[in-house]
Amino acid sequence: MEDKALSFLIAKAKEIRKLTLEAIGFLGIGHIGGALSVVDLLTLLYYRHMRIDSSDPAKRDRDKLVLSKGHAGPALYSILADLGFFPREWLLTLNRGGTSLPSHCDMNLTPGVDMTTGSLGQGLSAAVGIALGHRLDGLQGNVYVVLGDGDTNEGQTWEAAMAAGHFHLERLIAFTDYNKLQIDGETRTIMDTEDLAAKWEAFNWNVQRVNGHDFEQMDNAILEAKQVKDRPSMIILDTIKGKGAFFCEGRVGSHNMSFDLETAREAIARLGD
């Protein structure tokens, strides 16, 4: 990746982290850990890879993204606001009564959100359906889907994994935001999902595993995934829950935690300019 692009992505991801911290801090509670772990991936996808147009969200022939770990919605909202899908002021309405930005993604409330998610395990099936629909219509867009550790516990994810391999969905590119922490503790103690790569390979997916906070590694993995024929792609991202925020980084309790605006602002300040 060229230096200019890399610096842009690093700066943009920092900005998105700040917007997300402020939105959740303004309310005082939210899914901060899983939002921050996936910021780098979403930044890379939305600012470098996805073919989308904020002035025409209803356009059919474009890339789509299903955020199966729907609780990371606030990270996605920061990006969509920055891209102009809706005004930035909306970000501070997160989870308020009557808001267009609910804790979990809602395709009918938030411009730019492609699928309603929140009940873990359902996103990959929906992405398979979207990819099948696109293929029937001869559309060229990629379908991206982001799973979390929790999604990987759900049996439906593996039903969908089997189907995506069976249907040879080469335009389906999935990610596992593998931050290795779930609500009750470390994934290896709650429900060990290793060998995660071997599992996806066994379902006939092209599998890569990279650092989910390294833009160049992720970029190369996505470029490779786009070239894969006849098979869906899984890119497992080793990530850190709460990445970038001093009060929650790497902490088990960060799934859905309370913190005030002052704490959020301190975290924002520590991220630097």
Next chain:
Amino acid sequence: MKPSRGWGIKGGQAMAGSKEKEMRIVYAETLKSLAEVDPNIVVVEADLMRSTGTLLFKEAFPERAFNVGVAEANMVGIAAGLSAAGKIPFAASFSCFASRRAYDQFFISANYARLNVKLVGSDPGITAQYNGGTHMCFEDIGLMRNIPHITIFEPSDAISLARLLRQSAYRRGCTYMRLYRRAVPPIYGEAEQFELGHGKVLREGGDITLIALGALLVPEALRAAELLQKDGISARVVDMHTVKPIDAELVLECAKKTGALVTCENHQVRNGLGSAVAEVLCENLPTLLRRVGVNDEFGEVGPLEYLQQRYGLTAANIRLQAEELLRRRDA
């Protein structure tokens, strides 16, 4: 009547000598004819295409028929995704799996997401017969009635199936249809027109109304009306093919006209047709009501005739309940 065996697709006749098409064949042919003019019609199933008849659809439109294997939750999730991509997906399984097993997927990915998934539960209630209690679903309407804005219906013959199914394809939002897949005697003529949400008066009568649902109980209600007539009781019979939204206007008209009602369904009396009718009556015009259906019991295995007797889903029981109700009213 002998129990049917070996659901071979070819021919589509349920019983020797019967000229009626099996309902599942009507289901598949209707989808086929819809698909001929609309490229967005697709089918998603979970290894039961042989049972639901949609192998016929698959022969005609192989690229638009997706078999996801025995994975009903995934079937409904994929249908939701297809809908998000602009398709009109018809997903079908046995009613027990379509409702109980895939409920959260249907609730969240399809209905809550305001998508357009057409879910079909075949072999409802006692028609699961030899599959027995594990496959016998008396709860699907109850589960589905809790979903906001959904349309729930159960056709009573081939004509009503073809017409209502066609209509449901272009009705906004998710629908749930119960499908009895065997051949049944015709109730309606070819020219009959239907509207989802509007029940059909099949027979006029002034003493009591029998409100029935589905291909099993509508004919039983008609037979019960014949039996009652012999006893000097004139029964109005309604085919209430749509349980949600319930035709409140028709229910109240029946209450005013006859002053007593019996609901008849192949389902739990709680949360099914009987409850829907009771809700309308209680809030608007309290009227004597009996509910014929399954009363807080699990299913069990056996031939249809045995199960009808076992759960009281017969013309004789409808007649008995109607007469008891009238005795109570006149006491």
